Structure formats: C-alpha cells, structure tokens
Amino acid sequence: xxxxxxxxxxxxxxxxxxxxxxxxxxxxxxxxxxxxxxxxxxxxxxxxxxxxxxxxxxxxxxxxxxxxxxxxxxxxxxxxxxxxxxxxxxxxxxxxxxxxxxxxxxxxxxxxxxxxxxxxxxxxxxxxxxxx
Amino acid sequence: xxxxxxxxxxxxxxxxxxxxxxxxxxxxxxxxxxxxxxxxxxxxxxxxxxxxxxxxxxxxxxxxxxxxxxxxxxxxxxxxxxxxxxxxxxxxxxxxxxxxxxxxxxxxxxxxxxxxxxxxxxxxxxxxxxxxxxxxxxxxxxxxxxxxxxxxxxxxxxxxxxxxxxxxxxxxxxxxxxxxxxxxxxxx
Numbered sequence: 001x002x003x004x005x006x007x008x009x010x011x012x013x014x015x016x017x018x019x020x021x022x023x024x025x026x027x028x029x030x031x032x033x034x035x036x037x038x039x040x041x042x043x044x045x046x047x048x049x050x051x052x053x054x055x056x057x058x059x060x061x062x063x064x065x066x067x068x069x070x071x072x073x074x075x076x077x078x079x080x081x082x083x084x085x086x087x088x089x090x091x092x093x094x095x096x097x098x099x100x101x102x103x104x105x106x107x108x109x110x111x112x113x114x115x116x117x118x119x120x121x122x123x124x125x126x127x128x129x130x131x132x
Numbered sequence: 133x134x135x136x137x138x139x140x141x142x143x144x145x146x147x148x149x150x151x152x153x154x155x156x157x158x159x160x161x162x163x164x165x166x167x168x169x170x171x172x173x174x175x176x177x178x179x180x181x182x183x184x185x186x187x188x189x190x191x192x193x194x195x196x197x198x199x200x201x202x203x204x205x206x207x208x209x210x211x212x213x214x215x216x217x218x219x220x221x222x223x224x225x226x227x228x229x230x231x232x233x234x235x236x237x238x239x240x241x242x243x244x245x246x247x248x249x250x251x252x253x254x255x256x257x258x259x260x261x262x263x264x265x266x267x268x269x270x271x272x273x274x275x276x277x278x279x280x281x282x283x284x285x286x287x288x289x290x291x292x293x294x295x296x297x298x299x300x301x302x303x304x305x306x307x308x309x310x311x312x313x314x315x316x317x318x319x320x
Binding site for chain 2: 011012013014015016017018019020026028029032033035036037039040041043044
C-alpha cells in the first residue's frame with residue numbers, strides 16, 4: 001500500500017498568514033469564564049431538579065404498589081385464619097357502611113399518610129444541599 | 133504515562149463528577165483561549181465564535197461522564213469544539229470551488245515554494261485565500277499549522293483517518309496555491 005507523505009511542516013508563508021489573521025488579535029470577553037460558569041450552574045440545577053422529580057415519581061409509584069400489595073397480603077393472610085366468616089364479612093362490608101366502604105376508607109386514609117411518609121423520607125435521606 | 137497537566141485535568145474531572153461543579157472553572161480558564169483560537173478560525177466571526185466557545189464548554193460539562201481518558205482532555209475538548217463550530221458554520225457557504233482538472237495541473241514543488249516564501253505580498257494573498265476555504269479545511273490547517281498538533285491528533289479531533297488528514301492537508305495546500313494565483317491575477 002502506498003504510504004502518504006506528511007505535508008510540509010515548514011510552510012512559513014501559511015503560518016504567517018494564519019497568525020496575521022485579525023482573529024489572532026481577537027480576545028474572549030473578560031467575563032467569559034464567569035458567564036460560562038453561570039450557565040453551567042443553571043445546567044446543573046436543571047439536571048438535579050430533573051433527577052429529583054424522577055426520584056419522587058419512582059418513590060410515589062413504589063408507595064402505591066407497596067400499599068396495594070400490603071392490603072392484598074393482609075387479606076390473603078387473614079382469610080384462612082379468620083375462616084369463612086371473614087369472607088362473609090368482606091362481602092357484607094359495602095352494604096354496612098353509609099355510602100363508603102371501610103376498605104376504601106382505609107385506602108383513602110392510607111394513601112396521604114404514605115405520601116407524607118415518602119416525602120419525609122425523601123427530604124431526610126435523598127435531597128442533598130448543592131455542593132457548589 | 134501522564135504528565136502533571138494531565139494528572140491535574142483528570143483530578144479536576146473527578147472532582148467535577150463528584151458534584152463539585154465550581155472546579156470546572158479551572159478547565160474553562162485553562163482551555164478557553166485555545167478553543168476560541170480554533171473556533172474563531174472556523175466560524176470566521178469573533179461574535180459567533182465566543183458563543184460557540186461558550187456552547188463547547190457547556191456540552192463538555194454535560195458529557196463529562198463520557199470522557200474515558202483514552203485521549204487527553206484537550207483533544208476531547210477540541211473534538212467537541214470542531215464539531216460544534218463546523219455545525220454552526222455549515223450555514224455560511226462562501227467557499228471557492230476548484231475545477232477537478234486544475235488539481236492535477238499543479239506540481240507539488242510549486243506549492244511548496246509558494247507556501248514557504250516569506251514575502252508580504254504572498255502573506256497577504258494567502259491571508260485572503262484562507263478566507264475562501266471551507267470551515268473543515270480551515271480547521272485542519274489551523275490544528276496542524278497553528279496549534280502544531282501531530283497528524284494523528286488532528287485525525288482524532290476531526291474523526292478522519294490519518295491518511296485522510298494528510299490528503300486533506302495536501303489538497304488544502306494546493307487549493308490555497310490555486311486561490312493565491314487567481315487572486316494575484318485579479319490584483320494585477
């Protein structure tokens with residue numbers, strides 16, 4: 001295979017022409033570093049906010065799934081222990097409460113409590129102050 | 133083996149990735165002039181060049197976790213600068229077109245002599261000719277002749293092979309010679 005020669009590294013005219021371009025005298029503005037770092041801090045802030053939002057959403061979904069699973073598990077464990085009477089009680093529940101089922105009521109109370117717990121845990125263990 | 137500068141760069145990068153954003157300022161201070169010097173020659177406008185340089189550092193910060201250390205930080209940063217400046221200047225189309233027949237008619241020795249003869253008239257003609265090159269061509273000659281980078285590093289920055297960089301440099305030199313001749317004839 002034919003070896004391609006490296007171009008002449010001398011080319012003094014070319015070097016002089018490149019150096020004589022007015023851009024050689026052009027300088028960055030004095031506040032360039034400050035302006036760039038301001039933009040970088042904003043980028044970092046946006047990235048952290050996005051990350052926090054993702055963590056919160058995942059936490060919320062996890063809480064709801066755990067709450068539903070806990071209710072299901074509780075029912076599954078309680079049914080054989082309490083026997084057929086418990087099944088009958090569960091079946092009678094909607095008719096016994098004035099409009100709202102106690103199971104639904106328990107969920108309505110449990111969800112805000114779990115959300116509050118999730119926020120408290122998030123603030124305590126996940127949300128970190130900015131280091132920069 | 134890394135030298136002190138590279139160790140410092142990698143140390144700073146580790147600090148930035150650990151969450152200490154303000155350490156990135158050292159990298160901005162250290163490389164902004166070099167990046168600007170390349171960008172301003174590709175972009176051909178100092179105002180645009182400063183904005184592009186600004187964007188280069190923001191892109192570098194956003195992609196810092198992708199920096200693997202296989203090349204030096206400056207080469208990696210130059211690659212971002214080259215790509216950003218080329219994309220930004222694609223809109224400006226004012227490069228000169230050379231007929232294929234003209235390439236073959238020129239002997240390499242003529243080009244060597246023309247680009248190495250240090251007279252003010254030649255420098256002035258060449259200066260005008262450089263302005264008529266495409267952004268890619270200006271970038272390659274800036275990296276090779278101004279920044280004095282080896283062909284292998286120019287290849288790494290531009291994403292071309294070493295052979296292609298050599299070919300591009302040869303063709304750019306020939307193109308400059310043709311443009312100089314044209315400009316000389318126009319001036320006379």
